[in-house]
Amino acid sequence: MVDLTTKIGTLTLKNPIMPASGTFSEELAEVFDLDCLGAHVAKTITRAKRAGNPVPRVCEVNGAMLNSIGIPSKGAEWFLKNIVPFYADYEAPLVISISANTADEFAHFAEEVGVPGVAAIEVNISCPNIEDDGKAFAMRPGPTRDVIRKMRSATDLPLWAKLSPNTGEVVEVAQAAEAAGADALVTANTMLAMAIDSRTGRVRLGNVMGGLSGPALKPIALRMTYQCARAVAIPVIGCGGISTVDDVLEYLIAGARAVQIGTATFISPTTMPRLVRELEQELERRVLPSVDALIGTVDNADEAITLAEYA
Amino acid sequence: MVDLTTKIGTLTLKNPIMPASGTFSEELAEVFDLDCLGAHVAKTITRAKRAGNPVPRVCEVNGAMLNSIGIPSKGAEWFLKNIVPFYADYEAPLVISISANTADEFAHFAEEVGVPGVAAIEVNISCPNIEDDGKAFAMRPGPTRDVIRKMRSATDLPLWAKLSPNTGEVVEVAQAAEAAGADALVTANTMLAMAIDSRTGRVRLGNVMGGLSGPALKPIALRMTYQCARAVAIPVIGCGGISTVDDVLEYLIAGARAVQIGTATFISPTTMPRLVRELEQELERRVLPSVDALIGTVDNADEAITLAEYA
Amino acid sequence: MPASLCVVPDSIFAGTSRQPSIHEVEARVKTHEWVNGQYRLLVLAAPASVLDCEPGQFFHLLCPQTDRFQPYLRRPMSIYSYDQMKGELAFLYKVTGTGTGAMAELKPGESLNIVGPLGQGFEIRPEWRRPLLVARGVGLATLAPLARECAQLGRPLTAICSARSPDLLMSTDLFRSCGAEVITVTDTDGTSSVENLTALIEGLIHSRGIDAFFTCGSARLLRMLQEIAARHGIGGQAALEQHMACGIGMCQACVRPFRREDGAATLRVCREGPVFDLQEVL
Amino acid sequence: MPASLCVVPDSIFAGTSRQPSIHEVEARVKTHEWVNGQYRLLVLAAPASVLDCEPGQFFHLLCPQTDRFQPYLRRPMSIYSYDQMKGELAFLYKVTGTGTGAMAELKPGESLNIVGPLGQGFEIRPEWRRPLLVARGVGLATLAPLARECAQLGRPLTAICSARSPDLLMSTDLFRSCGAEVITVTDTDGTSSVENLTALIEGLIHSRGIDAFFTCGSARLLRMLQEIAARHGIGGQAALEQHMACGIGMCQACVRPFRREDGAATLRVCREGPVFDLQEVL
Ligand SMILES: Cc1cc2nc3c(=O)[nH]c(=O)nc-3n(C[C@H](O)[C@H](O)[C@H](O)COP(=O)(O)OP(=O)(O)OC[C@H]3O[C@@H](n4cnc5c(N)ncnc54)[C@H](O)[C@@H]3O)c2cc1C
Ligand SMILES: Cc1cc2nc3c(=O)[nH]c(=O)nc-3n(C[C@H](O)[C@H](O)[C@H](O)COP(=O)(O)OP(=O)(O)OC[C@H]3O[C@@H](n4cnc5c(N)ncnc54)[C@H](O)[C@@H]3O)c2cc1C
Ligand SMILES: Cc1cc2nc3c(=O)[nH]c(=O)nc-3n(C[C@H](O)[C@H](O)[C@H](O)COP(=O)(O)O)c2cc1C
Ligand SMILES: Cc1cc2nc3c(=O)[nH]c(=O)nc-3n(C[C@H](O)[C@H](O)[C@H](O)COP(=O)(O)O)c2cc1C
Numbered sequence A, B: 001m002v003d004l005t006t007k008i009g010t011l012t013l014k015n016p017i018m019p020a021s022g023t024f025s026e027e028l029a030e031v032f033d034l035d036c037l038g039a040h041v042a043k044t045i046t047r048a049k050r051a052g053n054p055v056p057r058v059c060e061v062n063g064a065m066l067n068s069i070g071i072p073s074k075g076a077e078w079f080l081k082n083i084v085p086f087y088a089d090y091e092a093p094l095v096i097s098i099s100a101n102t103a104d105e106f107a108h109f110a111e112e113v114g115v116p117g118v119a120a121i122e123v124n125i126s127c128p129n130i131e132d133d134g135k136a137f138a139m140r141p142g143p144t145r146d147v148i149r150k151m152r153s154a155t156d157l158p159l160w161a162k163l164s165p166n167t168g169e170v171v172e173v174a175q176a177a178e179a180a181g182a183d184a185l186v187t188a189n190t191m192l193a194m195a196i197d198s199r200t201g202r203v204r205l206g207n208v209m210g211g212l213s214g215p216a217l218k219p220i221a222l223r224m225t226y227q228c229a230r231a232v233a234i235p236v237i238g239c240g241g242i243s244t245v246d247d248v249l250e251y252l253i254a255g256a257r258a259v260q261i262g263t264a265t266f267i268s269p270t271t272m273p274r275l276v277r278e279l280e281q282e283l284e285r286r287v288l289p290s291v292d293a294l295i296g297t298v299d300n301a302d303e304a305i306t307l308a309e310y311a
Numbered sequence C, D: 001m002p003a004s005l006c007v008v009p010d011s012i013f014a015g016t017s018r019q020p021s022i023h024e025v026e027a028r029v030k031t032h033e034w035v036n037g038q039y040r041l042l043v044l045a046a047p048a049s050v051l052d053c054e055p056g057q058f059f060h061l062l063c064p065q066t067d068r069f070q071p072y073l074r075r076p077m078s079i080y081s082y083d084q085m086k087g088e089l090a091f092l093y094k095v096t097g098t099g100t101g102a103m104a105e106l107k108p109g110e111s112l113n114i115v116g117p118l119g120q121g122f123e124i125r126p127e128w129r130r131p132l133l134v135a136r137g138v139g140l141a142t143l144a145p146l147a148r149e150c151a152q153l154g155r156p157l158t159a160i161c162s163a164r165s166p167d168l169l170m171s172t173d174l175f176r177s178c179g180a181e182v183i184t185v186t187d188t189d190g191t192s193s194v195e196n197l198t199a200l201i202e203g204l205i206h207s208r209g210i211d212a213f214f215t216c217g218s219a220r221l222l223r224m225l226q227e228i229a230a231r232h233g234i235g236g237q238a239a240l241e242q243h244m245a246c247g248i249g250m251c252q253a254c255v256r257p258f259r260r261e262d263g264a265a266t267l268r269v270c271r272e273g274p275v276f277d278l279q280e281v282l
């Protein structure tokens, strides 16, 4: 028997496969038993009701997608009353994802959502910080440190900081999140991108720009996962373009302790249970006793080589 | 007759299609007549001889490639003696691409390479700045301003600043390059990425990390092109994942005055002449008199919407 | 997408009481023919698990990767017909772009990955005794199973089929075989204008006692029907489209605004729809 | 990749004296057969423009996009045979991964986009009168046209063909039809070891007067030949492989280090190679 469990701080997950925020909801229970997952991660919520972005909210690019869903939210109250209880029927821990406009709002919000049934809070710091000219918190170490530190004082729940691939300083941001008390990192959110309909000249998303996800994002998010796993001691959860068991293995080998599956669930709603099963089979095939035995085993001939020479 | 010419500062190109640095060389003359191109852009050179990176230097990811070629260079002297004269036989202007370790070295180098036959200098500021802890110049506005300003004083040749998608501050970097005297921007270089062979656990590039190019990069580089074209008055040259005439149109519509073709030439060495021909046909079909008539015509329903809401 | 070719057996639910109602399955192509110059009819051999459908529901199709087309997202398609006895599921679709272009290359014997059935189908309320179907374009596909359902329920049916030209009229035989009175109108004949149709429909309301409208395929016809329905106090439903990513309700890509008692509501076409109350559509 | 299916006609060079020597063309599949459990022989109908080849040169193939495999980069393949009279070009390849997996799905009548001929082929120097070919794996493909060339030049030829097992020996008939003396060795027989081969080859040097080595397909055999050649003052050439992107010389992906008079040199396998002087290979 292969040991599929993985520890994310104080939480032990029964396997390292979980959904990515915004690509998962209760409706998926009509496709498979959600208890086969390592954790449940809900769509980001804001405290107040919000509308989200104009349509079209998604489009397809070469082998990947763009989305500008935004964060439509029925508000925290509605969420806590209607959604959190749904997940209480499952063993898998519920991770909620929150967003706010300022570090203080984040902290207050974290306090409020710390209700029974919530196992951890994922902090969506890819959202704009209105105190930093609308730049996302996760773009710089300073605002990241600030928001995580304030949240750390406001809640005892595990805090997972979800990083953005749009920053040029991912290692510094990761270290700032760790120093401020984050329990884990998630690498990464979508990458800012754009598409135009060349026939009409019209932008293909109602919001002009949107986030790239799916296979095209994988090499970028995998690189971030690798960089972060080497730079911090807290667990890193890989996310970006995972759709096959080989993708899962790549992330684990790069140093991720678990992975989140996003867009692949849209392409095949049974992706996650399939990956759980295939990961187990693959570990058996390799005669590895556990997921742990694979994590961080990347073989990079020359440790000293860095970004320096790549361009 | 459609007018395919486009002006990049003082240079008039006979059409907006040119190669991207590092994906073009004299050998391509054995495939087609290089004079069908708007310009010739040479591989980045350094002043001194350099070896480049260990192999494997390339690998394929989902519908795109990673490279960690580095900048193997036979040195500036050899280049000026052997390569520049080759291009003298062609009408298309020769753009050389240079790299250096510090702003001062860049400036000295720019002075030295200003020989007859060189029409413009592309400044590869995605290379590490040893005075900024190895961070690439193009990661921040300060170092970008510094390097372009010093080069501006050292040469009268047009300077094209080639930006990096790895920065979180592309607009600020673009504006810094413009303020410092750059004549054009190229958006963009490759995006830092990584791949692991899940079977062996080995990194798939000798240099561990490398640059993502090809179709997967397009939505990201197109977004940068759009952002920069709106933020600066100097011409922006689009680059990233272009392989079809629709891609070219998307970039022109987004605001690019010309485009560079990189990886697509590896997939199909006749890509560039095909794009020149198809662009002409497409403008005729649309009854547009010129390339100019298409540039920057993007229709974005709501101008006010920005990055703010996208995540 | 080799990944998605591997289907999770329902046995993953063994030991739990939760039963899946949405299935991802491989379906084999039985026949695949051109219906006219734009539309193809795809008939699949599908397992019973996905054939418990309602008219108006849809499937989300994983179009194949071909040398010419490499679609990424799934494509939503209304159920054109489903038959549990024969184990058949059919789609009538217009070859439009990347996804349907790739789909058009499917050959009999090949396999197509489908997810469904999805969404809320049409509801034929007890008080709706004399329905009128008004369809154009893909709507001719979407309303076909509804015609069959009306026939089964013994509701006398009238169907107005609109198209650009007579050769693009589809499903009329199917409607007729359901006992429907079929009226065809086309742009080339000049019979499909809103004015003409409004007069026609008001006539039908009087002559046939039409008391419900069902429509799909044209925003123009939808507005017209809303207007006539409001005027005559007639109920009805409309099937809508929207760009989708998940098709199941997770991503919120497919929203549209709707008129509800408590003001405007934003609903998911894939989940709360694709069939909505006629007057709620904004 | 619909993009690359459109080929630039040579007329783009009209009015210039520069003539292209490397061509991107569509070639039609004539036959495509399994040779054994691992290798397939692909015979293409190719235009004359690309058939002015030399043994040892290669083509860069744009493998198709299929539902199972979506390769991106081209794949380099040695020319297995070329025939200007018949307008034929053939490749013998091992089905390995994504690219060759996609290629294996090509059916007669379908089209494959190829770029070539590329690289420097073998040179049979005038003083090399009695060549020995030592091939293993893909080397059996790469050395095939060289055997034909030797036959044409009237050079009596000996070929050692090595493989894991007898069923994986390929091209031996072809070598024989070129008048070559063929010696087969296999791992399963225990005849393919370096010791055994060294003895065998030293014997051939004495008995046949071998004065040149040509090899491809095994680093182990290459080292062995370098050693024997150095000991006996015998010249020769080796065809090498390296991961490639452009195949033409632009990207510098495919470099390897070589021994040159003035120290080590970094050369491109696609351009300065794939055939190199036996002793220069490091
Ligand atoms: C619930 C529902 C049922 C449908 N039923 C049918 C049907 O029975 N027959 C039929 O011919 N068509 C139907 N459509 C429309 C069909 O989904 C589109 O024609 C198809 O997705 C076009 O894909 P493409 O790649 O060929 O075109 P492209 O234009 O290349 O598509 C690009 C993207 O836009 C999306 N898109 C384009 N048009 C539409 C549209 N009208 N609705 C939603 N997304 C769209 C595609 O899914 C794809 O993601 C239905 C749509 C919905 C939402
Ligand atoms: C000049 C030259 C001539 C060749 N001639 C032949 C031949 O005649 N017959 C034959 O069977 N094989 C030949 N090869 C090897 C052949 O190119 C590889 O087997 C093939 O590229 C594998 O592709 P894949 O996608 O199936 O495998 P994958 O392992 O999926 O390939 C992944 C990537 O690695 C590259 N790669 C993998 N193996 C090699 C290799 N050995 N050399 C270079 N790149 C590689 C691929 O091109 C691809 O980019 C030759 C290689 C070179 C360089
Ligand atoms: C439609 C959509 C909605 C998303 N919404 C959120 C969100 O609300 N909060 C968040 O942190 N990430 C959100 N994401 C990002 C995903 O969680 C994930 O980080 C990203 O898609 C990369 O993973 P993938 O390539 O597996 O999809 C969303 C992604 C998509 C495609
Ligand atoms: C193999 C390779 C080598 C490259 N070398 C350079 C270089 O020397 N200097 C440079 O500025 N950009 C270099 N680039 C980046 C390209 O010029 C281009 O910016 C990038 O590949 C994106 O364009 P594409 O997607 O069309 O390839 C290189 C790219 C590749 C793939």
Ligand code: FES
Residues within 6 Å of the ligand: C243, C244, C245, C246, C247, C248, C249, C250, C251, C252, C253, C254, C255, C268, C269, C270, C271
């Ligand atoms: S398509 Fe995802 S919610 Fe409707």
Ligand code: FES
Residues within 6 Å of the ligand: D243, D244, D245, D246, D247, D248, D249, D250, D251, D252, D253, D254, D255, D268, D269, D270, D271
């Ligand atoms: S493969 Fe590009 S230089 Fe050899």
